[in-house]
Amino acid sequence: MRKRWFAASLVTLFLVVALPVVPATGQEGVAEGAAIQQAVTRNATKADTGAVAAPGDGIYFADVLVRGQPVFQVGSLNNLSASQRAAIISRRIASLVERTDGDTQVTTSPVSGQQDLVTIQANNRVLMTVTGQDAEDFGVPIEELAKRWADKLSKSFEKPPVAIDVVQRLNATIRQFGKNAIGSIPALIGVLIVIIVTWLVAKGVRYSAFRWAQRTEGDHATEVLVGRLCYGGVWVGGAVIALGVWGIDFATMLGALGLTSVAIGFSLKDVLSNYISGVILLASRPFGIGDQVVIKGFEGTISQVQLRSTTLKTYDGRMIYIPNQEVFQASITNNTAASYLRSSVMVGIDYDADIVEARQVIVEAIVSLPNVQPTPRPEVLVHELAASTVNLEVRFWVDSHRAGFLATTSVVAQRVKEALQSNKIEMPTEIYTLLLKDIPDDLKQRNGSVNSDKKILSQSGTEGTLTET
Numbered sequence: 001m002r003k004r005w006f007a008a009s010l011v012t013l014f015l016v017v018a019l020p021v022v023p024a025t026g027q028e029g030v031a032e033g034a035a036i037q038q039a040v041t042r043n044a045t046k047a048d049t050g051a052v053a054a055p056g057d058g059i060y061f062a063d064v065l066v067r068g069q070p071v072f073q074v075g076s077l078n079n080l081s082a083s084q085r086a087a088i089i090s091r092r093i094a095s096l097v098e099r100t101d102g103d104t105q106v107t108t109s110p111v112s113g114q115q116d117l118v119t120i121q122a123n124n125r126v127l128m129t130v131t132g133q134d135a136e137d138f139g140v141p142i143e144e145l146a147k148r149w150a151d152k153l154s155k156s157f158e159k160p161p162v163a164i165d166v167v168q169r170l171n172a173t174i175r176q177f178g179k180n181a182i183g184s185i186p187a188l189i190g191v192l193i194v195i196i197v198t199w200l201v202a203k204g205v206r207y208s209a210f211r212w213a214q215r216t217e218g219d220h221a222t223e224v225l226v227g228r229l230c231y232g233g234v235w236v237g238g239a240v241i242a243l244g245v246w247g248i249d250f251a252t253m254l255g256a257l258g259l260t261s262v263a264i265g266f267s268l269k270d271v272l273s274n275y276i277s278g279v280i281l282l283a284s285r286p287f288g289i290g291d292q293v294v295i296k297g298f299e300g301t302i303s304q305v306q307l308r309s310t311t312l313k314t315y316d317g318r319m320i321y322i323p324n325q326e327v328f329q330a331s332i333t334n335n336t337a338a339s340y341l342r343s344s345v346m347v348g349i350d351y352d353a354d355i356v357e358a359r360q361v362i363v364e365a366i367v368s369l370p371n372v373q374p375t376p377r378p379e380v381l382v383h384e385l386a387a388s389t390v391n392l393e394v395r396f397w398v399d400s401h402r403a404g405f406l407a408t409t410s411v412v413a414q415r416v417k418e419a420l421q422s423n424k425i426e427m428p429t430e431i432y433t434l435l436l437k438d439i440p441d442d443l444k445q446r447n448g449s450v451n452s453d454k455k456i457l458s459q460s461g462t463e464g465t466l467t468e469t
Helices: 002-014 026-044 082-099 132-138 142-157 162-216 220-246 250-259 261-267 269-284 324-329 355-366 402-422
Strands: 061-066 069-075 106-110 117-122 125-131 292-295 298-305 309-314 319-323 332-334 340-349 379-385 390-399 433-436 449-451 455-460 463-468
Touching: 061 082, 061 142, 069 082, 069 132, 069 142, 082 125, 106 142, 117 142, 125 132, 125 142, 132 142, 162 220, 220 269, 269 298, 269 309, 269 319, 269 324, 292 309, 298 319, 309 324, 319 324, 340 355, 340 402, 355 379, 355 390, 355 402, 390 402
Parallel strands: none
Antiparallel strands: 061 069, 106 117, 117 125, 292 298, 292 332, 298 309, 309 319, 340 390, 379 390, 433 463, 449 455, 455 463
16 A cells, blocks of 8 residues: 555656547446446455556546646546546546536435445536545545545536636646656666767767868768768667657658658759769769869859859959759869860961971970979970961970960960061961942042052052052
C-alpha cells in the first residue's frame, strides 16, 4: 500500500496526461464495463492470488478533466490503464458539458447486486463507475469516495464567470506547461548533449577534411566544399540521433514529410537546382577563384564560388552574381586556364616593300620584349592582299591575364611601327577611288586632267575619277 501511495505522489508531481475532448463511443463503454467486471472478479479472488498486476503504460493514476481542468484522479483497472480510463470518463463529461449549460445534477447510485460498485450519474447519464479497487487505492469507503467525486464534478459543472474561467484556464495552462517541462527535462538534457557532441565532432571532421583537401586537391574552392559537405553530413547524423532521444521516430517523420515532398520540391526547385549545380561546379572545377572567364556575356574575374551563386567582378569594378544553375548550363570561356594566350597585331606595308625583310624586321623587334614569350617564337604571316597594302598578321604569346595581355599587345604594336619606320619600310594609307556622276558643264569643257599635289581628276565622257594620293 505504501508503495502505491508513493507511486501516486510521483505521478501527481511529474507526469502529464493530455487527453483529447471528443464524445464517448459505445465501444468505450463496453471496454470500461468489461474492465470493471474483471476488476470485480479480481477483487473477489485477490486473497488467493496475492498479487496485483501493474498497468501496461506504467501510469497508476490519471486526471479526469472537466473543461480542461483536472478534477480528481482515477486508478487503473484490469486490462484498462489509468490513462485509458480517465480518457473515457473525460470524453463522457465533455459530451455532457456540450449539451448542457451548467444545469447538471450529479448523483450516486449503488449497482444492484454488486456491493463494491457505485455509479456516478449526471442528468440520468452514467459518467463513471467507482469500484472497490478505487476505494482501496484511496483508503476510504466506496460510498464516501463516490460522494466526494460526485461533489467535485457537481462544482466543476457550474459555469464560472468569464474572469474566473480565464484565470482557471491560464492557471491550468501554466500547470500543464510546468508538468511537460519537468517531464521533458531528461530528454532535453539528452538532446543538448547530442547537439554539443555533434558540434564538436562536426568541427573536427570539417578541419580534418579541409586539411586533407589541401594536401590532395590544391584548389581552395574544392577544399571549402569538402569541408562543408563533411560538416553538414555530421550534423544530419546528429539531428537523427537527437530526434530519437527526443522521442520522435525518424522513419515516421520521413513518411509524414513524404506527403508534402512534391509541393516542397516544386516550390524549392530553383533553390535546389542552384545548390546541386554549385556542388557539381565545385567538384568539376571549370574555373577557380581568380580566373578570368566569360559567362553568359559577362566577362571578369571570379571572386567567389558559393553553393547558390558565382560572383564575377568585371574589369570596370562591378560585381555580378550569377545563379549556379545558369553557370552550369552556360558555355564558359576560361581565359586564364592556361598561363599564356596568343595575341596578334595587323600591319600593312607597301606593295613595293620586301615582304621577307619586313617579316624579319618585325620578328627581331618584338622577340626581345620582356613580356613576349620566346617559345613559341613570334611569327609573321601574310594575311591579306588589300587594295593598296599588303596586310601582315603578327602573332605572339603573352600573359593570359587581361591586364598583361592588353599592355603587351599595345607595346608590340608600337614596337612594330617604330621598327618598320626605322628600316624605311613604307606603311601606306588606304587609297580611295571616287566615281563622280553628273559632272557640271564647266568641267566637261576642259580637256586633259587637272593636277594638284593631293588630287587628280580624270574626265571620260560623262563620268570622272577622283583619286587621293
